[in-house]
Amino acid sequence: MSKDTVLKKYASLVMDEDADVVDVLQSVLHYYNRESCGHCAPCRVGTSLLVKIIDRLASFEGERDNLDQLLKISKVMRDTSFCPVGQAPYSPISSALKNFQDQLLQHVK
Amino acid sequence: MINLTINGQKVQVEDGATILEAAQKADIHIPTLCYLAEVQAIGACRVCLVEIEGNRNLQASCVFPASEGLVVHTNNDRVRKARKFAVEMLISNHPMECLACARNLNCELQSLAEELGIREVRFIGEQSEGRIDDLSPSIRRNQNKCILCRRCVTVCKEIQGVSAIFTQGRGFETRVEPAFDASLNDVACAMCGQCSVVCPVGAITEKENIEEVWEALADPTKIVAIQDAPAVRAALGEEFGFAPGALVTGKMLAAARKLGFDLVFDTNFAADLTIIEEGNELLKRVKEGGVLPLITSCSPGWIKFIEHFYPEMLPHLSTCKSPHQMLGALTKTYYAQKAGIDPKDMVVVSVMPCTAKKFECNRPEMNDSGYKDVDYVLTTRELAKMIKQAGIDFASLENGSYDDPLGEYTGAATIFGATGGVMEAALRTVYEVVTGKTLDNVEFTAVRGLQGIKEATIPVEGIGDVKVAVAHGLGNARKLLESIKAGAQYHFIEIMACPGGCVSGGGQPIPVNNEIRRLRAEALYQEDRDLGLRKSHQNPSITKIYEEFLDTPLGEKSHHLLHTRYTARGVYKD
Ligand code: SF4
Ligand code: SF4
Ligand code: SF4
Ligand code: SF4
Ligand code: FES
Numbered sequence: 001m002s003k004d005t006v007l008k009k010y011a012s013l014v015m016d017e018d019a020d021v022v023d024v025l026q027s028v029l030h031y032y033n034r035e036s037c038g039h040c041a042p043c044r045v046g047t048s049l050l051v052k053i054i055d056r057l058a059s060f061e062g063e064r065d066n067l068d069q070l071l072k073i074s075k076v077m078r079d080t081s082f083c084p085v086g087q088a089p090y091s092p093i094s095s096a097l098k099n100f101q102d103q104l105l106q107h108v109k
Numbered sequence: 110m111i112n113l114t115i116n117g118q119k120v121q122v123e124d125g126a127t128i129l130e131a132a133q134k135a136d137i138h139i140p141t142l143c144y145l146a147e148v149q150a151i152g153a154c155r156v157c158l159v160e161i162e163g164n165r166n167l168q169a170s171c172v173f174p175a176s177e178g179l180v181v182h183t184n185n186d187r188v189r190k191a192r193k194f195a196v197e198m199l200i201s202n203h204p205m206e207c208l209a210c211a212r213n214l215n216c217e218l219q220s221l222a223e224e225l226g227i228r229e230v231r232f233i234g235e236q237s238e239g240r241i242d243d244l245s246p247s248i249r250r251n252q253n254k255c256i257l258c259r260r261c262v263t264v265c266k267e268i269q270g271v272s273a274i275f276t277q278g279r280g281f282e283t284r285v286e287p288a289f290d291a292s293l294n295d296v297a298c299a300m301c302g303q304c305s306v307v308c309p310v311g312a313i314t315e316k317e318n319i320e321e322v323w324e325a326l327a328d329p330t331k332i333v334a335i336q337d338a339p340a341v342r343a344a345l346g347e348e349f350g351f352a353p354g355a356l357v358t359g360k361m362l363a364a365a366r367k368l369g370f371d372l373v374f375d376t377n378f379a380a381d382l383t384i385i386e387e388g389n390e391l392l393k394r395v396k397e398g399g400v401l402p403l404i405t406s407c408s409p410g411w412i413k414f415i416e417h418f419y420p421e422m423l424p425h426l427s428t429c430k431s432p433h434q435m436l437g438a439l440t441k442t443y444y445a446q447k448a449g450i451d452p453k454d455m456v457v458v459s460v461m462p463c464t465a466k467k468f469e470c471n472r473p474e475m476n477d478s479g480y481k482d483v484d485y486v487l488t489t490r491e492l493a494k495m496i497k498q499a500g501i502d503f504a505s506l507e508n509g510s511y512d513d514p515l516g517e518y519t520g521a522a523t524i525f526g527a528t529g530g531v532m533e534a535a536l537r538t539v540y541e542v543v544t545g546k547t548l549d550n551v552e553f554t555a556v557r558g559l560q561g562i563k564e565a566t567i568p569v570e571g572i573g574d575v576k577v578a579v580a581h582g583l584g585n586a587r588k589l590l591e592s593i594k595a596g597a598q599y600h601f602i603e604i605m606a607c608p609g610g611c612v613s614g615g616g617q618p619i620p621v622n623n624e625i626r627r628l629r630a631e632a633l634y635q636e637d638r639d640l641g642l643r644k645s646h647q648n649p650s651i652t653k654i655y656e657e658f659l660d661t662p663l664g665e666k667s668h669h670l671l672h673t674r675y676t677a678r679g680v681y682k683d
Contacts, residue, residue: 033280033281034280035280036279036280036281037279037280037283038257038276038278038279038280038281038282038283039151039153040152040153040154040155041153041154041155041195041198041199041256041257042155042194042195042198044198044257044280044281044283045198045199045201045202045234045281046198047280047281048202048234048235048280048281049198049201049232049234049235052234052235073232076190076191076194078166079158079166079167079187079191080155080158080166080167080191080194080195081155082152082153082155082169087166
């Protein structure tokens with residue numbers, strides 16, 4: 001299994017060798033945010049929070065705390081959401097944090 | 110039967126029960142928010158999450174079926190954190206306006222935040238840009254406070270059969286709105302207010318008129334009269350810590366005087382009057398071959414519904430105004446003349462269990478006294494707020510009394526507040542008027558209770574078998590109307606817009622459920638039993654008003670002041 005397997009698993013993303021992990025996460029999280037049907041609170045609000053945070057990181061406005069928030073929010077979303085959409089963001093986020101922490105930290109101001 | 114273990118405790122429940130129901134049976138509390146017993150279980154808010162051994166994810170107990178051998182934890186660290194998160198998600202997109210909110214101190218989101226120990230707002234998210242729709246005279250919607258529990262949508266669709274509001278958009282853009290984001294005032298809404306009763310937060314409330322009433326009370330040139338509907342006395346106490354079903358008639362009247370009302374009348378007087386007018390209308394239609402069945406007209410939410418959805422059936426409606434509108438017109442004519450008051454100086458305030466009556470009092474035809482017959486309608490909840498604002502210690506009030514003559518009433522009037530009550534009151538009078546005999550057993554139990562549609566056949570010497578039916582909740586009303594269209598034969602039908610009748614009207618204290626409906630109705634049946642006079646035609650003030658003023662039922666004056674006409678509206682805005 002290559003490093004980016006989990007990133008691809010849910011969103012079917014083709015990742016370039018030198019793609020920036022934040023760009024990838026950004027498109028994945030925007031995808032779930034669009035897919036959220038709005039039925040349950042954790043996913044409806046949670047995906048919008050995740051998007052807000054990743055957008056800040058993508059524009060190099062983020063803070064160190066934001067990485068932790070991404071993980072915490074998506075983790076409880078996995079535990080609490082009604083269906084797989086709200087449960088999904090945790091895997092790509094945790095995988096990115098584990099494997100591409102350096103890249104992510106470059107986005108912190 | 111199913112056996113499961115919750116928090117180490119063995120629980121046995123019926124097949125088909127959810128984990129939440131199983132926990133409730135074992136007196137184990139699980140917090141909920143979108144769930145509402147008897148209304149909906151949709152697993153949307155995720156507040157009721159529990160851990161089930163062997164399940165990777167937490168599960169919403171309001172929808173997860175109990176099954177043999179399950180081992181459930183409702184209160185461990187993981188569960189507590191998850192619940193807290195679910196509520197924090199809602200709060201991250203919630204205007205923190207408790208201090209200025211109609212639901213302050215009676216808000217499920219507030220109490221959940223307290224119960225779950227939320228002490229900091231960790232997430233500040235996107236704030237949805239909802240709108241405030243306060244064009245309807247009955248209902249005010251503030252979308253910014255909506256937590257998307259969908260209770261209002263379910264009540265409006267499933268219980269009321271109206272579907273005036275529904276969820277639109279998806280994801281974070283999801284919102285509850287009428288079609289095309291129109292105002293509730295411009296769509297086919299019954300104004301019944303059942304949505305405001307089930308809303309856990311301040312996103313749907315009645316449109317308050319408290320300030321206008323305070324102003325009238327403060328104006329020395331105005332004589333301000335108050336009247337209270339039957340159902341108010343069976344529920345007002347709940348706002349002051351009394352158990353559901355406590356009858357607080359005397360305290361309610363005393364509070365009205367303390368608030369500064371100059372005249373304290375009782376809508377029950379006009380309920381008795383309605384029976385005389387409507388009873389005669391029924392007999393006239395039976396004798397002269399008029400349109401049957403005759404259908405009651407005292408529930409303005411029901412009137413708005415039939416005007417929108419069954420305009421072709423309007424000729425079935427009794428032309429009687431709802432009782433408080435009759436009383437308003439009489440206050441500004443009969444009473445004003447008697448007391449030598451210029452009606453232009455009078456203000457009539459109706460305290461009603463109902464939000465639809467706010468719409469009704471603003472109908473252009475409700476000006477038969479030459480003035481607006483009823484100036485303001487307050488809900489039971491609003492009256493309670495005024496009593497609290499005035500610093501009145503409600504619980505310790507001595508019993509007060511109403512003013513004659515528009516305050517006297519019989520037991521038949523007071524049961525108007527429960528589903529079947531108008532029917533029962535009418536039968537008591539019609540029977541005696543037609544047969545000339547005394548009705549010994551005045552209790553028609555077949556039309557009592559919470560069954561959606563109730564039917565009875567009463568043999569009345571002189572006119573034969575009288576076939577009646579009673580429906581409460583607009584969904585049941587729709588079913589009954591469809592059966593009439595399909596050929597079902599009845600003479601007389603009672604319809605109330607709200608499930609349970611006015612005791613659980615859209616303006617009544619929150620919360621309500623079937624047990625509370627039953628208790629409030631029982632309070633009214635008890636008052637009926639306690640009153641010496643239990644038939645409307647025995648009310649001495651009614652006899653007097655015909656002698657002194659109205660002359661005869663369905664007569665010229667009655668026609669002018671007590672009867673009305675209806676408007677075919679259709680489903681789309683005209
Ligand atoms: S988790 Fe599923 S049900 Fe809940 S909002 Fe997301 S998509 Fe809808
Ligand atoms: S709805 Fe509840 S939580 Fe929201 S502002 Fe009103 S009282 Fe406060
Ligand atoms: S007032 Fe009644 S009809 Fe109108 S939206 Fe609310 S529940 Fe539906
Ligand atoms: S308006 Fe109230 S009842 Fe309706 S979905 Fe929103 S919070 Fe729930
Ligand atoms: S109460 Fe069960 S999900 Fe809302």
